[in-house]
Amino acid sequence: MDKENKSKLKIKVVRNFSEEFKRAKVKELEQKQITISKLVSLYGVSRGAVYKWLYKYSTHYKQGTRLVVELESESKKTERLLKRVCELEQVIGQKQLEIDYLNKLIEVSSDELSVDIKKNFITKHSNGSELIETNTSGV
Numbered sequence: 184m185d186k187e188n189k190s191k192l193k194i195k196v197v198r199n200f201s202e203e204f205k206r207a208k209v210k211e212l213e214q215k216q217i218t219i220s221k222l223v224s225l226y227g228v229s230r231g232a233v234y235k236w237l238y239k240y241s242t243h244y245k246q247g248t249r250l251v252v253e254l255e256s257e258s259k260k261t262e263r264l265l266k267r268v269c270e271l272e273q274v275i276g277q278k279q280l281e282i283d284y285l286n287k288l289i290e291v292s293s294d295e296l297s298v299d300i301k302k303n304f305i306t307k308h309s310n311g312s313e314l315i316e317t318n319t320s321g322v
Contacts, residue, residue, distance in 0.1 A: 200228070202240075208233075209240040 208226075211217045212233075217225075219233050293300045 198227075200226075205236045206240045209236050212237065213241060213243060 208217070208222060212219065212222070219230060222228065222233055223230055289300050
């Protein structure tokens with residue numbers, strides 16, 4: 184036989200997996216420890232064979248049984264998102280009250296001390312690289 188004919192001839196290797204092995208792999212599939220694709224690639228078995236094992240040895244998957252996998256329903260998702268929006272609006276409201284309180288405190292303090300507190304503070308440069316001291320009172 185020449186080299187070309189040898190490469191065309193391939194001997195089919197028949198492997199038999201024990202019932203114990205099949206049951207173990209089905210159990211791993213059911214517990215989501217392994218996927219069908221991973222099982223196929225690891226052991227060189229066909230997808231059809233894996234499904235036959237599932238139908239034969241699984242308590243959950245039987246031939247003809249349909250498993251419907253749905254995404255979270257839109258109404259539940261919308262409800263959850265609306266609840267989150269409400270929570271965030273509450274936080275914003277609380278922060279706005281805090282800002283209003285602090286602004287009023289600065290205003291009252293400025294009136295009592297006869298000094299414009301807002302104009303007498305240290306601010307950061309826009310890029311944060313240097314500090315600029317602002318003092319408009321001429322003191």
